[in-house]
Amino acid sequence: MDGMVIIGAGESGTRAAFALREAGYSGSVTLIGAEPHPPYERPPLSKTVNGAVQMKPICAAETLDAARITYLKGLSAAELDTGAGTVGLSDGRVLRYEKLLLATGARPRRLTCPGAARALDFRTHTEAETIFSRIGPGRSVAIIGAGLIGMELASVLRGKDVSVDMIEAAPRPLGRAVPARFTEKLHARHAAEGVRFHFDRGVAAIGDDGITLTDGSLVHADLVVSAIGVLPDIALAEAAGLATGNGILTDACLRTSAPNVFAAGDCAAVAHPGGGHVRYESWRNARTQAETAARNMAGAAETFGALPWFWSDQYDLGLQVAGLPQPAHQIVLRSAAEGELEFYLDDGRLVAAAGLGNGNGLARDIKLAEMLIAAGISPSLTELADPRVNLKTLLKSARAA
Known part of the structure; x- marks a missing residue:
């Protein structure tokens, strides 16, 4: 056996490799990444510094070497044989594994309209460099999809004096991911910054001059960016006969339907205690699932139960849910x-919280809210709404009780 093999060198795969060492695993660990770069963080891609796209490494090359992690960059997995316990790589090599982690992530959802190839995706460092190299003051960009990625990109572009139009098939931005109250505030802020929204309309075609919408109107643009969401990258798992749905299906311990094969991150749909499978797309989820999967690969039997959490920075506003x-x-x-903060209760029990404010000003409150949720409390609604009542005091009271 060739030890542990991890397919995917994004946040989830890379963190899992180190978590295996932290769990005491001493055998070989091989990390396979399709991009030609060292593993890097995706959230900073929209935050240019002096006009340049940032590449924030998850770890340095010497850190991988020190942990005895073999990193095979610029390669992808072409075939998985779970019966033989092997992975065929794009360069023809075949690796045997003791246990395997699928951390293949997600891929951009594709447009199907005429001229769809003219639209640029915004997910990798190379794609970000392409977009930012082609924009500047006075230029115009049309963003298809008013979700978190599209809205974050719009805020950055407006800061560079780039004209922005956003096309969204739904009647409002941000879908169901963001609470309605905060969606309205973010929408209003974008409109005040000069972003033009086109709701309830799809894309009929993309041409030299921009986008023709389904109502026949034309949105002029020098550049078109597609941000219509992602799909879990499950092609390898499907071809190998693993159970899939909206992701690679796993049990609560992140084990797939194949022996010795685990999945974590954007590609994994995890069994939910209430039934069905749930797939989360967030930076923290990628990390926490990776760490749980790694410990289980090393011999533990932990169930994954971390609280979902995400953030978004738009202009000087910070959103956390x-x-x-x-x-x-x-x-x-x-x-x-x-x-402002919103707290969400189910039958009196605190189950979720969200905040929208200046920068990272509400981070401490959201962290305390997470701890309150984990404590399973049913707080006094009056105290919860009263800003004079410190959330830390509520947490101490809950723990004392």
Whole structure:
């Protein structure tokens, strides 16, 4: 056996490699990455510095060497044989594995309209460099898709005095990921910054002059960016006969339907205690699932139960959401000097929280809210809404009880 093999050198795969060492695994660890770069963080791609796209390494090459992690960059897995316990690589090599982690991530959802190839994706460092090399003051960009990625990119472009139009098939931006109150505030801020929105309309075609919408109108643009979401990269797993759906299906311990094969990150759909499988797309989820999967590959039997959390920076506003807010939840609003918080209760129990404020000003409150949620408390609604009642005091009371 050739030890542990990890397919995918993004956040999840790279963190899993180090977590194996932290768990005490001493055999060989091989990390396979399709890009020609060292593993890097994706969130900073939209945050240019002096006009240049950042590449923030997850780790240095010498750190990989020190941990005895073999990194095979610029390669992809072409074939998986779970019966033989082997992975065929794009360069013809075949690796045997003791256990395998699929951390293949997600790929951009593709447009299907005429001229779709003219639209640029915004997911990798190379794609980010292409976009930012072609924009500047006075230029115009049309972004298809008003989700988190599209809205974040729009805020950066407006800061560079680039004209921005956003096309969204839904009647509002940000879909179901962001609470309605904060969606309205972010939408209003973008509009105040000069972003033009085109809701309830799809893309009929993309041409030299820009985008023709389904109502026949034309949105002029020097550059078109597609940000219509992602799909889990499950092709390798499907071809190998693994159970898949909206991702590679796993049990609560992140084990797939094949022996000794695990999955984590954007590609994994994890069994939910309430039934079905849930797939999360976030930086923290990629890390925490990777660490759980690695410990289980090393012999543990931990169930994955981390609270979902994500953030988004748009202009000087910072959004954070912990848990899964639902329309049926009871909402308690709390004002703060730095912005606003919303708490979500299910049958009296705190299950989620969200905040929108200046920069990272609400980060401490959201962290305390996460701890309150983990404690499983049913707080006083009056105290929860009162900004004079410190959340840390509520947490101490809950722990004491």
